[in-house]
Amino acid sequence: MPARILDGTKIASDIRSEVAAEVKTMTSAGVRPGLAVVLAGHNPASEIYVRGKVKACEEVGIYSEQHTPAESATTSELLALIEDLNRRDEIDGILVQLPLPRQVDSKQVLMAVDPAKDVDGFHPVNVGFLSTQRPGLVPCTPAGVIEILKRSNIAIAGQEAVVVGRSDIVGKPAAMLLLNANATVTVCHSKTHDLPAVCRRADILVAAIGRAGMITRDFVKPGATVIDVGMNKVTDAAEFQRLFAGNLRREEAFRTKGSTLAGDVHPEVGEIAGALTPVPGGVGPLTIAMLMYNTVKAAKMRRGNGVGELSRA
Numbered sequence: 001m002p003a004r005i006l007d008g009t010k011i012a013s014d015i016r017s018e019v020a021a022e023v024k025t026m027t028s029a030g031v032r033p034g035l036a037v038v039l040a041g042h043n044p045a046s047e048i049y050v051r052g053k054v055k056a057c058e059e060v061g062i063y064s065e066q067h068t069p070a071e072s073a074t075t076s077e078l079l080a081l082i083e084d085l086n087r088r089d090e091i092d093g094i095l096v097q098l099p100l101p102r103q104v105d106s107k108q109v110l111m112a113v114d115p116a117k118d119v120d121g122f123h124p125v126n127v128g129f130l131s132t133q134r135p136g137l138v139p140c141t142p143a144g145v146i147e148i149l150k151r152s153n154i155a156i157a158g159q160e161a162v163v164v165g166r167s168d169i170v171g172k173p174a175a176m177l178l179l180n181a182n183a184t185v186t187v188c189h190s191k192t193h194d195l196p197a198v199c200r201r202a203d204i205l206v207a208a209i210g211r212a213g214m215i216t217r218d219f220v221k222p223g224a225t226v227i228d229v230g231m232n233k234v235t236d237a238a239e240f241q242r243l244f245a246g247n248l249r250r251e252e253a254f255r256t257k258g259s260t261l262a263g264d265v266h267p268e269v270g271e272i273a274g275a276l277t278p279v280p281g282g283v284g285p286l287t288i289a290m291l292m293y294n295t296v297k298a299a300k301m302r303r304g305n306g307v308g309e310l311s312r313a
């Protein structure tokens, strides 16, 4: 039986509606959540991401502003900007779009963000809160993975979860969130021996690798839930054929655009998994929805209000 497709676009839209309702209540009480986005230099991909984030703010009613330091900006200029944003009460969230220009010390800039406004959840203080199960700001993409599982009524507690990838922004926080939700968690990486065998133990398999279609059917236990975080631009025709041969819609798009977006999970996994997130339309849309959620959460936490979970569908 083909896998149940977990519709990230629908789940993200539900979260955005819930966030919009919260923003409305807060705004009428005189507290409109605000997000500042720092986009330094000219990176076309970053510009597209930032546009999406600003548009999402508009849709849910969050105040947003963009800061666009020049490509030549120095570390101290960016630090001064961050300090100013840290001080301003109407700014609840600060998002520094990466990558920063080459001459800038990115770590120093990220460390300068007030942890209470760190809506990306990258600051070590928030990493510590996550690992000790204290309230804090959780990285958006891994938080989105958990929302997909919970809102799709997929049990986490007691399940074997395998996360492939150990980056600070996806793999590690995803593993921590699954552990906090009482899964038995294994984290894999490029040095893991016999990766397919380890992955086959998983009831929940999270792929956050950055290699198109690497997770094939021999990595998957029949019936497992597979969450595909990967976003890979495929431009090579042979690679395209390996992944999408016979998919007429993709072939047409590939011919006209010269590229397609592929996850880390090979489409053949859809024949064996119990549930699967598509790419596009799976985890991707959750990332911005959780950024909106984090901005509201930051606004509430900074004012000492109970954080509260979003109501579950």
Ligand code: NDP
Pocket (backbone or CB within 6 Å): 141, 164, 165, 166, 167, 168, 169, 170, 171, 188, 189, 190, 191, 192, 195, 208, 209, 210, 211, 229, 230, 231, 232, 283, 284, 285, 287
């Ligand atoms: P990184 O490159 O930072 O991390 C990749 C991880 O995969 C590393 O831990 C690496 O292991 C591991 N890895 C690489 N090759 C192998 C292999 N052959 N076998 C086992 N493990 C391997 O990537 P990110 O975590 O930033 O992103 C992962 C993917 O998720 C990317 O495709 C990215 O585009 C996507 N992404 C999607 C988002 C969304 O909104 N949907 C948001 C963020 C990322 P090691 O540590 O040993 O090097």
